[in-house]
Amino acid sequence: MTNFNRHELLIATMARLLIGTRHIAVGVSSPIPASAALLTRHQSNGATRVSILGDPSNTFWSDGGKELFDCAAQGRIDAFFFSGGQIDGAGNINLVGIGDYPRSTVRFGGSYGSAFLYYMIPRIILFRPDHDPRVLVPKVDFISAAGTSPPGVWRRGGPYALVTGKAVFHFDSNEGRFTLQSVHPGETLPDIQATTGFAFDVAPDLSETESPDATTLSLIRGSVGREIAATYPKFARESLGIAA
Amino acid sequence: MTTWTTVDEVASMIPDGSALALIRDGCGVAMSATRALIRRGVRDLRLVNVPTxxxxxxxxxxxGCVAELETSGVSLGEYGPAGRFAQAVTSGTLTLKEATCPAIHAGLQAAEKGAPFLPLRGVLGSDILRFRPDWRVINNPLNDAAEDPVVVIPAITPDIALFHCAMADDAGNVWVGRERDLITMAHAARQTLVTVERRYPGNLFDDAALAAGTLSSFYVTAVAPAAEGCKPLGFTGHYGEDEDALRAYAKASRRDAEFATYLAAYATAPAAV
Known part of the structure; x- marks a missing residue:
């Protein structure tokens, strides 16, 4: 049994959710999702293409910022990541603010591309390292992007999974609900029930989140770490032990 | 005919109340010109973030220069939340037109085509739609078989597009390189004002490789030299960001008093150009 830290567990866990994708795009300020995408690329022997916004060596776009959205619109991106100031049990995300819009009491940055990309990209992974009932709420105060759509509305994509610092949930777009799939080592179901503000189902085969094996860890601490250091030197140094 | 002028003259060409299109961080944010705008005391701007x-x-x-903001998001990236933006929104002093990135691109693309709107998939079910009465939902007119709702985004025609580029030539042709959103902005806007790192000797269209990334002077009202014109932001391919200055700004932006001190000492001091 090899020791690993929480960031390494999250990277390996999200990489498992990305198996089989042809093209993963990663937004800005996302070192853990970007590391997971790069790990997937290594594990697929390069079959998976990765685009990391803000990293010129990992983007092919030459038609401006709109090209990302055009790619997504055509189905050329299979996976993407969103966080959320609030995430509710129906998969709605709020990136705008807390309180009664427009007079929010707390204002976040804004919805960015979420209202569009949530429709276009099949595997959207919601990622919040802090598993907190103030984030995982019964109902978001503002819907930046809707988790599901009524029948008859054209839609290719949406939430696929929710990964937090405590657990992995899968999203069922027909039911519009999350199912707890695995619990990270050291975490318990009662604690997750107490710290999740929305109702969710529990998978009959609920398990402990798989620990990364030695091969995976050496990839994360080797090739992936060196690649991620180009964009996130502080993260690579402090979380993956990559010398500057 | 494009005029070569100074950064302060560029600022004077942006009247109070203008609808002003601005590019996102890293792609040519005209910070020198922004400080000049603040020095000249511009008021009631209607900003269009492209797209953030x-x-x-x-x-x-x-x-205090902004009356209205159309944006998909405002943030200081890894330096944290944009404090003045958050303060203005929570206190209700700013009229906000909440958007999502591809909608702003679509609005500008509609304007450059002279079209009244462009349709955009997705967005349905988002509360953004509830607060954007100018965005409408229509049934796809080409789908006779079924209900097929689709959002239409009205054309966005800014009065002025303002951005920074690596170089412009004597005639006022501007090299944008791969930052193609700048070309869309210039096509959509009534006027375009540009600051540049340096003047290119000759004509950019004489070099086929450079011509592919060149915006014609036809669209450009004025150009002004501004070395390191994006600082403290970085300019992709040219220089990195000034981390200390951005950290100091992020801190100052969170408190009224600290921000006032920052503004007096930094943004309004002619020496900071």
């Missing part, structure tokens, strides 16, 4: 904003938008809001 950072320190430039936050600084203009904090300096």
């Amino acid at each position: 904003g950072g320190i430039q938008t936050d600084l203009l809001i904090g300096a």
